[in-house]
Amino acid sequence: MSNINHYDIIIVGAGPAGISTALHLAKLAPELVSRTLILEKAHHPRPKLCGGGLLPDAEVVLDQLGLDVRELPHVDVDWARFDFDRQGFRFRPDPGRSFAFRTIRRHEFDAWLVSKAREQGFLIQEDTCVKSIAVTASGVTVITDRGEYHAELVVGADGSNSLIRRAIIPHEAAHVARLLEIVTESKSEQSFHRQSDSYFDFMVVPQGIQGYVWDFPALEQGQPVRVRGIFDANIAPLKNSLPLRLALQEELERHGLHLSDYKLEGHPIRWFDARSLFSAHRLLLVGDAAGADALFGEGISIALGYGGFAARALRDAFTSRDFSFRNYKAAILRSEMGKSLRRRTWWAGFFYRLRWSLLQRLVWRRLGPLIIWVMHHYMIGWARRQAKRAV
Numbered sequence: 001m002s003n004i005n006h007y008d009i010i011i012v013g014a015g016p017a018g019i020s021t022a023l024h025l026a027k028l029a030p031e032l033v034s035r036t037l038i039l040e041k042a043h044h045p046r047p048k049l050c051g052g053g054l055l056p057d058a059e060v061v062l063d064q065l066g067l068d069v070r071e072l073p074h075v076d077v078d079w080a081r082f083d084f085d086r087q088g089f090r091f092r093p094d095p096g097r098s099f100a101f102r103t104i105r106r107h108e109f110d111a112w113l114v115s116k117a118r119e120q121g122f123l124i125q126e127d128t129c130v131k132s133i134a135v136t137a138s139g140v141t142v143i144t145d146r147g148e149y150h151a152e153l154v155v156g157a158d159g160s161n162s163l164i165r166r167a168i169i170p171h172e173a174a175h176v177a178r179l180l181e182i183v184t185e186s187k188s189e190q191s192f193h194r195q196s197d198s199y200f201d202f203m204v205v206p207q208g209i210q211g212y213v214w215d216f217p218a219l220e221q222g223q224p225v226r227v228r229g230i231f232d233a234n235i236a237p238l239k240n241s242l243p244l245r246l247a248l249q250e251e252l253e254r255h256g257l258h259l260s261d262y263k264l265e266g267h268p269i270r271w272f273d274a275r276s277l278f279s280a281h282r283l284l285l286v287g288d289a290a291g292a293d294a295l296f297g298e299g300i301s302i303a304l305g306y307g308g309f310a311a312r313a314l315r316d317a318f319t320s321r322d323f324s325f326r327n328y329k330a331a332i333l334r335s336e337m338g339k340s341l342r343r344r345t346w347w348a349g350f351f352y353r354l355r356w357s358l359l360q361r362l363v364w365r366r367l368g369p370l371i372i373w374v375m376h377h378y379m380i381g382w383a384r385r386q387a388k389r390a391v
């Protein structure tokens with residue numbers, strides 16, 4: 001411990017997964033707080049492409065950490081609407097609440113989480129990009145653009161393009177969804193969307209896109225805006241699919257908007273694959289680095305959820321001095337979150353292959369009650385079920 005750059009734990013990435021790991025650690029093993037370093041390549045508040053849709057599961061995890069997202073600017077989205085070409089059904093994930101979900105802006109949300117971790121005493125070093133790691137018999141060497149660090153254990157919370165993941169699995173087939181996003185003014189004369197609702201329209205599935213176009217209300221610097229985009233799970237790549245950009249352009253034109261008027265950005269989401277690796281000797285993966293929702297691309301609650309499993313695995317590793325993390329994957333797969341993720345990957349592989357327009361129309365326009373039932377019982381609400389199981 002004489003070396004100033006030596007820590008017990010280094011968390012790479014100060015997004016929701018990395019910070020949730022830290023905050024759970026502070027609850028479970030407070031003695032590890034001062035022995036943990038968080039490395040982040042950007043500087044908060046940093047830009048992060050994201051719809052900012054925060055499902056009730058995310059709020060359950062935040063609540064367990066003693067955090068209330070209402071401290072931040074947010075929008076209570078009235079209804080989540082699932083459509084096929086303008087018609088479908090509306091849905092509230094938690095029937096006990098008078099709104100569907102909240103939207104936040106990620107630069108604000110992530111900076112807020114970072115401030116909460118700092119309040120707990122964590123050292124978070126920003127503007128430090130991890131370039132490579134090497135696992136040795138005595139620990140992990142972490143090479144950054146600002147010097148070298150050593151740790152007993154490293155957590156890869158570095159997102160969908162995770163470098164730590166590549167250290168664990170150097171070669172693997174692409175398991176990533178593709179997303180494009182823009183932020184537009186809130187009201188367009190021609191738009192048929194209610195300003196208080198969020199929209200998921202699956203009319204792009206027959207065009208070979210395995211996903212939907214979305215439109216969420218949000219607040220940007222106090223002003224109402226719409227965050228819009230397109231999600232392609234890309235779970236079984238198809239020939240002859242419409243380019244995402246073109247599909248998004250067509251969707252915007254239906255609302256009287258032109259894609260060329262806005263800044264278009266893209267980013268992947270790594271989706272969950274139960275057959276994959278989630279850890280290696282001295283290394284753990286969380287959040288997008290481990291795998292998020294393949295069906296809808298919902299990753300914030302999942303990133304927060306991974307934090308609990310990682311913190312327990314870290315605490316147990318130091319208690320037993322066993323740094324293999326051999327039980328980490330099983331703990332995730334057994335959990336309500338893991339079960340939900342497995343089902344979402346399965347449904348994405350099944351459902352998005354059904355390209356026939358008639359079938360998609362039938363699903364979204366006629367089978368709403370069935371879909372709501374499936375979502376409630378098998379996909380969402382995992383955080384509350386998990387908490388009940390733990391009691």
Ligand SMILES: Cc1cc2nc3c(=O)[nH]c(=O)nc-3n(C[C@H](O)[C@H](O)[C@H](O)COP(=O)(O)OP(=O)(O)OC[C@H]3O[C@@H](n4cnc5c(N)ncnc54)[C@H](O)[C@@H]3O)c2cc1C
Binds near residue numbers: 017041054
């Ligand atoms: C366009 C788009 C829209 C989305 N919309 C939603 C939504 O509405 N609701 C929802 O729930 N999910 C949404 N998601 C998914 C969600 O954004 C992710 O699942 C979530 O951000 C995962 O959190 P994370 O902490 O694992 O990774 P990230 O949020 O990506 O954080 C990783 C952190 O690691 C840092 N980092 C990366 N590499 C290094 C390195 N080498 N060294 C140091 N630091 C590093 C990054 O700077 C970053 O701060 C969306 C994603 C996209 C792309």
